[in-house]
Amino acid sequence: MAVSSTQVSVHVKINGQEITKECEVRTLLAYFLREQLGLTGVHVGCDTTSCGACTVLLDGKTAIKSCTVFAPQVDGHELLTVEGLGEADHLHPIQQAFWDCHALQCGYCTPGMELAVLALLQRNPNPTDEEIRFGLSGNLCRCTGYKNIVKAVHQAAEIMNHPSTSQSVTL
Amino acid sequence: MAIAEEPTGHVMGHAMKRKEDPRFITGQGRYLDDIVLPRMLYMAIVHSPYAHARIKSIDASAALQLPGVHLVLTGADLDQMGLGWMPTMAGDREMTLAVGKVLYQYQEVAVVLAESRALAEDAAQLVEVEYEPLPVIVDPFESMKPDAPVLREDREQKDNHVFHWEVGDRTATEQLLRSCDVVVRQKVRFQRIHPAPLEPCGCIADFNKATGRLTLYMTSQAPHAHRTVFSMVTGIPEQNIHIISPDVGGGFGNKVPIYPGYVAAIVASLKLGRPVKWVETRTENLTETAFARDYHMEAELGATKDGVVQALKVKTIADHGAFDAAADPSKFPAGLFSICTGSYDFPNAFAEVDAFYTNKTPGGIAYRCSFRVTEASYLIERTMDVLADELGMDPAELRLKNFVPPEKFPYHSALGWTYDSGRYAETLKKALERFDYTKRRQEQDERRRKGELVGIGLSTFTEVVGAGPSQTFDIMGIKMFDSAEIRVHPTGSAIVRAGTRHQGQGHETTWAQIVGEELGLDPQNILVEEGDTDTAPYGLGTYASRSTPTAGAAIAMAARRIREKAQKIAAYLLEVSEEDLEWRDQKFQVRGVPSKAVTMQEIAFAAYTNLPEGMEPGLEATYYYDPPNLTFPNGAYLCQVSIDKGTGEVKVEKFLAVDDCGNVINPMIVEGQIHGGLTEGFAIAFMQEIVYDEDGNHLATNFSDYLVPTAWEAPDWETDRTVTPSPHHPIGAKGVGESPNVGSPAAFVNAVIDALSPLGIRHIDMPLTREKIWRALREHGIEE
Ligand code: FES
Ligand code: FES
Numbered sequence: 038m039a040v041s042s043t044q045v046s047v048h049v050k051i052n053g054q055e056i057t058k059e060c061e062v063r064t065l066l067a068y069f070l071r072e073q074l075g076l077t078g079v080h081v082g083c084d085t086t087s088c089g090a091c092t093v094l095l096d097g098k099t100a101i102k103s104c105t106v107f108a109p110q111v112d113g114h115e116l117l118t119v120e121g122l123g124e125a126d127h128l129h130p131i132q133q134a135f136w137d138c139h140a141l142q143c144g145y146c147t148p149g150m151e152l153a154v155l156a157l158l159q160r161n162p163n164p165t166d167e168e169i170r171f172g173l174s175g176n177l178c179r180c181t182g183y184k185n186i187v188k189a190v191h192q193a194a195e196i197m198n199h200p201s202t203s204q205s206v207t208l
Numbered sequence: 209m210a211i212a213e214e215p216t217g218h219v220m221g222h223a224m225k226r227k228e229d230p231r232f233i234t235g236q237g238r239y240l241d242d243i244v245l246p247r248m249l250y251m252a253i254v255h256s257p258y259a260h261a262r263i264k265s266i267d268a269s270a271a272l273q274l275p276g277v278h279l280v281l282t283g284a285d286l287d288q289m290g291l292g293w294m295p296t297m298a299g300d301r302e303m304t305l306a307v308g309k310v311l312y313q314y315q316e317v318a319v320v321l322a323e324s325r326a327l328a329e330d331a332a333q334l335v336e337v338e339y340e341p342l343p344v345i346v347d348p349f350e351s352m353k354p355d356a357p358v359l360r361e362d363r364e365q366k367d368n369h370v371f372h373w374e375v376g377d378r379t380a381t382e383q384l385l386r387s388c389d390v391v392v393r394q395k396v397r398f399q400r401i402h403p404a405p406l407e408p409c410g411c412i413a414d415f416n417k418a419t420g421r422l423t424l425y426m427t428s429q430a431p432h433a434h435r436t437v438f439s440m441v442t443g444i445p446e447q448n449i450h451i452i453s454p455d456v457g458g459g460f461g462n463k464v465p466i467y468p469g470y471v472a473a474i475v476a477s478l479k480l481g482r483p484v485k486w487v488e489t490r491t492e493n494l495t496e497t498a499f500a501r502d503y504h505m506e507a508e509l510g511a512t513k514d515g516v517v518q519a520l521k522v523k524t525i526a527d528h529g530a531f532d533a534a535a536d537p538s539k540f541p542a543g544l545f546s547i548c549t550g551s552y553d554f555p556n557a558f559a560e561v562d563a564f565y566t567n568k569t570p571g572g573i574a575y576r577c578s579f580r581v582t583e584a585s586y587l588i589e590r591t592m593d594v595l596a597d598e599l600g601m602d603p604a605e606l607r608l609k610n611f612v613p614p615e616k617f618p619y620h621s622a623l624g625w626t627y628d629s630g631r632y633a634e635t636l637k638k639a640l641e642r643f644d645y646t647k648r649r650q651e652q653d654e655r656r657r658k659g660e661l662v663g664i665g666l667s668t669f670t671e672v673v674g675a676g677p678s679q680t681f682d683i684m685g686i687k688m689f690d691s692a693e694i695r696v697h698p699t700g701s702a703i704v705r706a707g708t709r710h711q712g713q714g715h716e717t718t719w720a721q722i723v724g725e726e727l728g729l730d731p732q733n734i735l736v737e738e739g740d741t742d743t744a745p746y747g748l749g750t751y752a753s754r755s756t757p758t759a760g761a762a763i764a765m766a767a768r769r770i771r772e773k774a775q776k777i778a779a780y781l782l783e784v785s786e787e788d789l790e791w792r793d794q795k796f797q798v799r800g801v802p803s804k805a806v807t808m809q810e811i812a813f814a815a816y817t818n819l820p821e822g823m824e825p826g827l828e829a830t831y832y833y834d835p836p837n838l839t840f841p842n843g844a845y846l847c848q849v850s851i852d853k854g855t856g857e858v859k860v861e862k863f864l865a866v867d868d869c870g871n872v873i874n875p876m877i878v879e880g881q882i883h884g885g886l887t888e889g890f891a892i893a894f895m896q897e898i899v900y901d902e903d904g905n906h907l908a909t910n911f912s913d914y915l916v917p918t919a920w921e922a923p924d925w926e927t928d929r930t931v932t933p934s935p936h937h938p939i940g941a942k943g944v945g946e947s948p949n950v951g952s953p954a955a956f957v958n959a960v961i962d963a964l965s966p967l968g969i970r971h972i973d974m975p976l977t978r979e980k981i982w983r984a985l986r987e988h989g990i991e992e
Contacts, residue, residue, distance in 0.1 A: 063326070077242035078235020080457070082406045083490040087911035090406060119235030132233040136225060139880045143712030144232025145239065145406040145457030166924075174920040177911070179406045179458050180712045182883030183919040 052121025067091040069108035078119035078148040089176030092149035100156035119148035130196040140189035142180035219724040223876035228716040237455040251486040252328035254318040256310035259567040259904020261339035271331040276323035283307040302531035311530035314495035316468045344904040348527040348564040368565040376558035384519040388510030397973040400502040400898040403575040407457025410487035413477040428453040429463040430749025453739035459711035461575040498571025502527040503583045507591040519556045526563040534572030537681045543579025546623035550588035551670040552610040557622040567904045576949040578673040578752040585669040589954030627840045635930045639844035639866040661851040663963025667955035670842040673943045674757025690758035691745035695828040698816040700809030701733035707747010708759040709739045714877040726767030728794030728808045753943035762833035764938040769829035774811045780820040839934045839942035843867040845955040853992040856982030860923035868930045870942035885948025893956035
């Protein structure tokens with residue numbers, strides 16, 4: 038990490054790509070991702086680490102709230118944002134499940150929620166309703182009431198545990 | 209890619225997957241803060257630390273010395289331009305930036321424009337404001353006293369009274385109350401809350417000096433109405449204002465009013481000739497943008513001794529904060545509060561509301577609510593339970609006894625509404641059965657005998673939505689119709705534009721379903737576009753559950769206009785007369801000869817390629833729909849709770865919502881709306897309140913103090929429905945978004961009070977926090 042006055046150079050692997058960028062030391066990771074890298078799927082919904090709209094995956098396993106991390110702190114690490122999860126023509130089972138189960142309305146919480154689900158399912162591939170609800174309790178949704186999110190997590194778990202099953206599930 | 213199942217034949221009533229979702233699930237939604245323009249500046253706001261104070265001086269020199277800071281604007285600057293004050297939707301006016309004094313904590317005092325978000329925030333900290341504190345009033349009951357200091361010195365009227373509003377026959381109601389066998393009186397407070405959508409408010413104002421046009425990207429639930437208001441306030445000709453409301457991350461009424469930040473950003477862009485972005489922080493969202501409710505209500509309900517309701521009298525004190533910035537239709541200063549007789553056949557009723565100013569954030573908006581319907585509904589549903597308790601009658605039985613019966617529809621209520629349709633008893637009976645009400649009551653008795661605190665609560669509400677008929681409903685003079693434009697392309701696909709603006713309600717799907725149904729086109733090939741005032745027809749926007757009752761109707765009517773023309777083309781193509789054709793199986797067929805038919809797709813192609821002589825080419829229509837009446841969605845909600853005597857914690861053991869919102873366009877979306885609204889109702893009942901201390905300090909400035917339920921706290925929801933179509937709506941739909949938020953608080957509170965009733969407790973005001981319940985238990989001798 039090369040420090041020059043208040044600017045630092047940050048090197049990270051984001052969605053599989055190595056990136057080096059200069060930024061102010063105090064730049065929050067959420068804004069680094071949004072404003073410097075154009076990864077606007079990272080959303081900001083609060084200033085107290087409460088909402089989880091900014092959730093990204095650190096080093097392939099830990100869901101972190103990118104609004105509460107300075108960009109230089111992830112120097113040398115690996116990140117996954119929703120943009121790296123899957124694309125419209127190649128959806129990740131979690132994204133597919135959110136769509137199938139109507140687990141989103143305004144969509145503002147969705148990218149963060151999906152990454153929190155990924156971290157949860159990596160820890161616990163077969164969660165119960167309770168475990169899902171507890172596991173996602175760092176992510177707020179104002180629209181859905183969570184019921185369909187819980188449903189989507191079950192569908193995603195099912196498909197991720199049996200990758201041979203078709204991605205498109207008729208419910 | 210998985211393709212959503214394509215319904216064939218009828219598309220109304222199908223759980224079609226949402227067309228808007230692919231962009232949201234992949235992070236490709238385009239919300240306000242995602243938009244970046246060349247040479248864009250950022251705006252930060254300087255807030256007042258005081259709830260009431262005179263501004264003695266503002267010194268921005270230190271801020272302006274920071275490299276990259278371009279401008280600081282104060283109220284005095286705006287006042288010089290004639291923009292120090294702006295009109296509110298309620299017919300009051302409010303300061304854009306504080307002029308001379310501040311009237312609530314966090315009020316916008318100045319704005320700073322700088323090259324980056326961080327720099328603007330830094331500079332805002334450097335603006336020195338000297339204040340002289342003044343006495344603070346946070347309680348409307350203090351504010352109404354004759355010797356209270358006058359908060360609004362700018363008004364001619366030298367007290368803090370905002371308005372008095374009343375409806376119904378006071379004398380007859382009072383007389384009837386005097387002769388009733390039983391009269392119950394209950395004070396009920398609906399606390400101050402906030403819609404708090406996950407995406408805060410914001411805008412980018414981009415004034416182009418060369419073209420004279422202002423492009424305003426804005427988190428707006430009502431872009432056309434906002435365009436008109438901005439034109440009136442700033443003097444910019446309306447054709448030169450282009451509002452784009454991009455993807456909106458939830459609204460719930462929060463994004464209906466015009467806030468000072470928008471106006472300040474516009475002024476800054478006009479002055480600097482550069483785009484200006486302003487995005488609220490969560491704290492700004494909770495402290496500056498409009499609150500909801502804050503009604504202190506008192507009901508007097510009279511009935512016969514066997515529980516037939518006779519008269520209802522309601523007196524309400526409303527706290528409007530520093531300015532009356534309620535977002536109500538002009539002729540309804542207390543919104544549609546007169547729906548407070550609910551689902552019950554009251555021969556007589558009277559309601560009055562007196563509103564007062566206090567040193568609190570202005571507002572009084574319709575948070576997931578059709579203008580004060582939530583307050584009204586909570587009041588009557590709570591009071592009915594108090595009556596049931598007084599009579600020793602089962603609350604379900606009391607309701608069944610007093611429902612407006614089906615044969616009385618259209619029903620003229622004592623307070624002036626004409627209810628369109630409803631089968632209240634049937635809806636409640638369905639709910640009772642599915643809930644296993646009788647059995648659960650028995651179980652409740654058994655558990656009570658074991659010393660448990662278990663309660664069952666009901667709410668059988670009636671809403672009034674879909675504002676509204678233009679003789680009565682306008683906002684700042686603009687009639688509350690809504691509109692749609694449909695263009696069918698030669699290949700049989702189409703674009704639909706409406707004056708509404710969804711924020712998660714799923715219009716891109718449901719509007720396509722309506723057109724698909726009416727025209728026999730595949731909804732997958734129908735693009736829905738909202739939120740761009742240059743392209744969409746004029747409409748009043750999305751709030752108060754009005755989209756389906758108004759724009760949804762406009763879409764159906766525009767489609768029917770297209771079908772009329774299509775019939776002429778079909779007759780030409782089939783070489784028959786128009787009268788020989790019928791619209792059947794979503795095609796035009798020659799009567800009795802089903803093999804002779806043309807599809808809308810074929811007709812669309814002909815409309816551009818092979819027309820009868822003399823006919824105007826093209827296949828499109830616009831419709832402005834002025835509803836003949838409002839719609840009256842209703843429902844029966846049942847809730848069972850248990851209370852932990854040690855901690856005061858309430859557990860929702862079961863919740864069932866049976867809604868009747870008329871014909872359903874997409875059951876999956878309706879159900880989703882209900883889950884969301886119930887969760888918001890749960891938050892209001894148990895967790896949320898915007899509290900001020902006596903100095904006017906706002907004590908709920910973020911999500912650790914203003915709680916939003918997580919998946920962990922949110923109960924599981926069960927839903928069901930009855931379908932009683934609206935007789936006057938073209939597709940028989942009524943609107944549903946708010947019902948769960950309107951109907952559920954009473955169900956939760958009634959359940960908790962039912963659990964506590966053996967202790968002699970008849971009412972506790974929301975939010976029913978652990979602490980409040982714990983205290984009530986201790987006061988009533990429960991120690992555990
Ligand atoms: S933005 Fe809310 S937790 Fe990060
Ligand atoms: S879908 Fe709107 S906040 Fe979750």
